[in-house]
C-alpha cells in the first residue's frame with residue numbers, strides 16, 4: 001500500500017472503468033484523476049500491478065469523503081478493500097478530520113467498517129452555506145442537492161465518526 005504516483009493514473013482509470021460502465025462508480029476524466037492524484041492510495045501485488053485503489057477528499061475542517069474505492073475483481077474478498085479503507089481512515093485522522101462520508105451501494109462492507117446511514121445528519125447552517133459554494137459533486141451529494149440526484153439514486157449516504 002502506498003500513495004499514488006502520476007504513473008498510476010492510467011492504471012487507476014483502467015481498474016475503475018468497468019465499475020463506471022456498471023454505474024457503480026462515477027466516471028472521472030483522466031485530467032480529474034491527475035488533479036486528484038495526491039488523494040489516492042493504491043495497493044499493488046508482488047509484481048507491482050495495481051490491485052486496489054481508494055481516495056480521500058477533504059470537504060471541510062472536520063469532514064472528508066471516501067471516494068473511488070475499488071479492488072480489482074480477481075482480488076475481491078481477500079482483504080484489499082478493508083486495508084485501503086483502514087489506510088484512508090488513518091490519513092483522515094492525520095489530517096484532523098473527525099467525520100468521513102461516503103456514497104455507496106456497498107452498505108454492508110462500509111457498515112462493517114463503522115459507517116452508518118447518515119439519515120438527516122448534516123452540518124450547521126453556516127457551514128452548509130459555505131459548502132454550497134463548492135462546485136464539487138461529492139460535496140453536493142453530501143448536501144443531498146437536487147442537481148446530483150442522478151448520482152445518489154439507489155445509493156446510501158453513509159457517515160463514520162472517527
Ligand SMILES: CC(=O)SCCNC(=O)CCNC(=O)[C@H](O)C(C)(C)COP(=O)(O)OP(=O)(O)OC[C@H]1O[C@@H](n2cnc3c(N)ncnc32)[C@H](O)[C@@H]1OP(=O)(O)O
Pocket residue numbers: 019024025066067068069070071072075076077078079080081082083102103104105106108109112
Ligand atoms: C465510496 C465508494 O467508493 S463506494 C464504491 C465502493 N466500491 C465498489 O462498489 C466497487 C466494486 N467493489 C469492490 O471493488 C469491492 O467489493 C470493495 C471495495 C467494495 C470491497 O473490497 P474487497 O477487497 O472485496 O473487500 P475485503 O476483501 O477487504 O472485504 C470483504 C470480505 O472479504 C473477507 N476477507 C477475506 N480475506 C480477508 C482478509 N485477509 N482481510 C480482511 N477481510 C478478508 C472478509 O470476510 C470481508 O468481509 P467483511 O466485510 O465482513 O469484513
